Amino acid sequence: MGKKIEISSKGYEDGSFQPYEFKRHAVGERDVLIEILYAGICHSDIHTARGEWGEVSYPLVPGHEIAGRVIGVGSKVAKVRVGDLVGVGCMVNSCQTCSTCSSGEEQFCEEGKTVYTYASKDVFHGGALTQGGYSNNIVVDEHFVIKIPNHAELEKIAPLLCAGITTYSPLRRANIKEGDEVAIVGFGGLGHMAVQYAKSFGANVSVFATSESKRDLAFSLGAKHFYNVKNSEEMQGLNNRFSFILSTVASSYEITEYTKMLKVDGEIVIVGVPSLTNPATLDATSLIWSFRRKVSSSLIGGIKETQEMVDYSVEKGIYPMIEMINIDELDQAYERVLKSDVLFRFVIDMKSLK
Template sequence: MIKSKGYAAKDSASALEYMEFERRELGANDVLIDILYSGICHSDIHQVHNEWGGTHYPIVPGHEIVGKITAVGTAVNKFKIGDLAGVGCMVASCGNCENCKSDQQQFCLEKKTVWTYNSVDVMHDHSVTFGGYSNNIVADANFVLHVPESLDIKKVAPLLCAGITTYSPLKRWNVGKGHHVGVLGLGGLGHMAVKIAVAMGAQVTMISHSPKKKNDATLLGAHHFLNTNDAQELEKYKASFDFIIDTVSVPHDYNLYLGLLKTRGVHICVGIPAAPMEINGRSIMGGNKILTASSIGGIQETQDMLNFCAEHNILPETELIDIDYVNEAYQRVLDSDVKYRFVIDMASIEK
């Protein structure tokens, strides 16, 4: 077994604290990664506190992982020792079903997607996976990503969740020049949606109820700002958008935003509230509008996203922290007091 150090929660009420544990041995198709940086995602907090149910304790969170490869299995030929590499939300799947073969491993039809943490590894030893708040990780090489050397490695990690979550639907719907995209909510997902949509050539409007976010939206590249608390502005933007990327994860009025779409416009949810959506059918029927949602992307699409970000010099706005600050960082995420993602310097675990 491979010895590891990380930060874990022992139960739903406890803080994250230092823990030593073991990872499975390197298999023929695996790589061992020395983790340099790990991003904090809001879903880490949900799972640490068992807010979605099904959390296995102890839990080592983290599915935004960047590091260097320190060992490769005997059958691995796409990576070598010393390569910069990334691991996102999943580390294995069956590889044989229709979805896995079409780069949709996150929807494995055999229900064998192995998530990077808090997941039973049915493809290997049936242990529960531990994530990136740690000094190393073992992963199937087919689920490991090449990190372009041109990107600032200190900032890359959030691309592996926030980046792909927003890139995937924009790419799937062929967003580009001539489209007007509204981005609802300026946070970890929203700020990436602005940057990526602008790079794709779209006209982008940040949609927010907080006028104080207008300056940040402009700095991120948004062309316009819609204050939803201003009735006149709402009227002005009726039937304006080809697409709305909805990053809000608390209950909100979908019918209001559907009214801002053009005929055949598309409202794409990437932030999903826990409460059921309340939709008036006429909000969709009037104009043949589409209400849809999107999860993360497959492995090849995630690699495409990293290459796209390297080509357009797109990186998230981040705050770098030591691992012993992680519990304070969690509270600041809950307080919306970060612009816009935390990244943990995993070298700090040696302190």
Template structure:
């Protein structure tokens, strides 16, 4: 990168909270010495893309190009870049910067940066031109600091690896942090993009895995994903039968739900980990369910950069892939409608070659 000039890019953007995504031409920042320029090949479609663009969380900004499950090929590197070179296959996940100097960042836990991490889209780009916003992966290219780029391992399927950068790391990080291993019993609550990855990863770590689902129709699918057992959470008898059995609950449900029955399914010293819900717990947690069994209610957010590389390597080693349905960028609005209805198993991935049409 000899000349630091902004580069033209094209993608699909939300221009407000209510209209469909539409094509948009914009600029990527002038690359810095530590930057990697990437030609985007694939981008996963996450529920967060929809929520942010629809301003469901009240923090929407426009225009915004969503997408934080990015797989691409390096086209150029800055003079200070040491880990990557032109032609390398790489990934970019949910964050593209942080303060880099607080305790969390020094510990490789950039997602807990004390000054707040920079999201891949919709965040003020501290190093951008003209103080603009970061723009995500529903586009043809991206420029990212080397620290926030990961390497795609040899042999990994690039298309199905894209969601590992969000759904994969979101479920892998708490399983690793809490030490899930052979002999542990893990319950996975919910059978969507996060849940099906949670099953595969917990199984690969050696755990005995049970899926908790509200739907009788998902029993066969849960078994196909590798679950040892399936519990219909709306069946009081089935829930009573598993009381006090589990070491961990990985709770991937993104909407309010009663966690008390799941706490009751934990052993003493069991841990219930929230990775999907950002709203207040409703109904309230009964203190009895925690105090009388020394149970822990915990939360976990994506993963730091070292751990994001680790989960990619782990998935490549164990042959773990995300179940994906490929789409063209021109069909993104229809895909979002289907995603809202739960009509996808389990992640849409955009083939960015379609953007050239």
């Protein structure tokens, strides 16, 4: 058994971030030790850190958008080598043997053993709670390591491991094709990725957003139409318009406002998760009288699909718009995310962690 890995990080407790040192589990025979170079900030980091999705244990180290370099491997690791560029997303382990894991859907492990990157009970290492990517190193089972092409824009890769796969997966599974009318609700960290993917699949993309200042930017990323949801005139005449709607909204809204915009047999997929105290709502009566419109959800994607997404994104030049920060700017960055004061994803330069 190898030695546990000493880790430096910034942990969240008492409403702010502080330096926090802890130990990762030892590098096992199928584990990969990764030096974290960049870590993205996801809105779910904020929800979790502030207990908005339920109780959490502190100190908490968030971060499930990770890009780095392999600096150590276990004796039986075959997937990567020391020096390779790699990423880690929302999961770091699962049973890997049940039918869903075997079919590449590790996020839905039938044994209930999906281990998330932070704030998750690691059943494979004594039940310790996982700590995330706002840290210098991480140890991950090789199966959950994503390879990053050497020519990728590495500083922009980290957000793909959550924002990328969260939007790519439902769009790909909907078989979006040339000429389909697709709407993206919300134009933030997730929404701006969804626009790029939908456009690359050939769709006519419409964006629904609350900020008029983002209109031109939406067009520049491939949107054909932009609707300001605060403008009642713009929101008229849109019923029976779209075959597919992806909602990325992480605040309260009424879902059936958008189901009415679907064509018969159209589908709205929910990927944005508001806080428990400010949830989205669904009027069942209105839904029934919408006649055969479907409401479903999606949760990231499996490892195979995540690798596919990274390769596709790099090949097509689809990257998030980012603002690079030092780790000492975490508290301010969280407040700016809540004010939608970032275009569109903060990425932490982990060299700033001392």
